Amino acid sequence: MAEDEFKTIDNYKMYASQVFEFAIEKEIITKNPMDGVKIPKREDQFIVVQSKEGEKRNFWEKAEIKKFLEIVKTNYPFSDYCMFHLFIYTGARKGEVLALNRNDIDFKNKTLRLNKTLYYDKDNGYMFLTSKTFASRRLISLDDTTLGLLRKLIAGQNNGNVTHIHLKDDPNKDKLLFSRFDGHPLRIAYPNDKLDEIIRIYNLHSITVHGLRHTHASLLFEAGATIKEVQERLGHSDIKMTMNIYTHVTKTVKELTASRFEKFMESNDEVTEPEDALHEQNK
Incomplete structure (x- = not known):
């Protein structure tokens, strides 16, 4: 098919x-x-193939992420910086990020609600659709850096007024986080076009917006997250999708695995036999 x-x-x-x-x-x-x-998934979605040397990778390493974010922070509007930061730090889908409004952020509990996606239909224009699966409708945790950026973004939209950020009666609670000057949603292709532009101008390794999601997952694995934790954060209904990403973890993880083994073998620590350990406890 x-x-x-x-x-x-x-x-x-x-x-x-x-x-x-x-x-x-x-x-x-x-x-x-x-x-x-x-x-039903296509057969190739169930085949897990280890990345080969020279094969195009659709994700960034940590150093590449830092370089990219610094470029955007220095040379592009703050809203663009926040948008790409969210892609990288949450692993959210493009449509999910473009559909976010202020009411989706819980600053007190440090969470972000992802339950809808921006969709464009040539006959009906832009629509906000409820996420397709139960797994896609999720609440994820946010780090302090991301929360700080979101506060600054909202304050800028309020002309510096942060009074309503924590209030349930915020008159702008349904306002989109990322929109055009007239308040309408961004073009769905906007993140793609902007990412391609930055990669071309600054000669970065080429990836797609979806690759930023892959990047988030890969670095979660590098940080020690379990497959189940990554599955829930990304909103995968099928764990096989998460497993496919797991096989493409960054080279840093692979190198660390070998390094840990080497350090263990070179250490002078002796393994204590169970009988010896029991004897020591009974002394």
């Missing part, structure tokens, strides 16, 4: 899910039957 056919089926499922979500809101039904529906 062609890739376009898979995308069409995926869209049909998304539209059907929206109908059932509306029925739930109207208390016609209590559960969305589409939550349990899984679209």
Whole structure:
């Protein structure tokens, strides 16, 4: 089956899910039957292939991320810097980030709600659709640096006024975090175009916006996160998707694994036999 056919089926499922979500809101039904529906994956999505030397990688190493963020911070609008920071530090999908509003941020509990995506239809224009699967609708934790950037972004949009940032009655709570000057959503292709521009101008390793999501996952693994933790943070309904990323962890992880083994073998520490340990405890 062609890739376009898979995308069409995926869209049909998304539209059907929206109908059932509306029925739930109207208390016609209590559960969305589409939550349990899984679209068959292409065979190549189940084949885990180890990265080969020279194969194009669609993610960045930590040093490349730092260089990229410094370039954006120095040479581009603050909103662009915040947008790319969110991609890298949350692993959220492009449509999820573009659909974020202020009400999705809980500064007190340090969380970000991801439950919708920005979609463009040529007949109906921009729409905010509920995320397709239960796993996609999630609450993720935010670090202090990211929260600080979001506070600054919102304060800038409020002309320096931070009074309403923590208030539930914020009159702008439904305002998009990232939008055009007139308040309309950004073009869905905007992050792609901006990323391509920066990569071209500053001669960076070429990756896609989706590659930023891959980057986040890879670095989570490098930091010691479990497969289950990464699956939940990325909103993967199928753990095989997370496993595919796990096999493409950064070269730093691979080098650290060998380094740890080498250090262990070179250490002078002796392994204590169980009987000896018990004897020591009974002294």
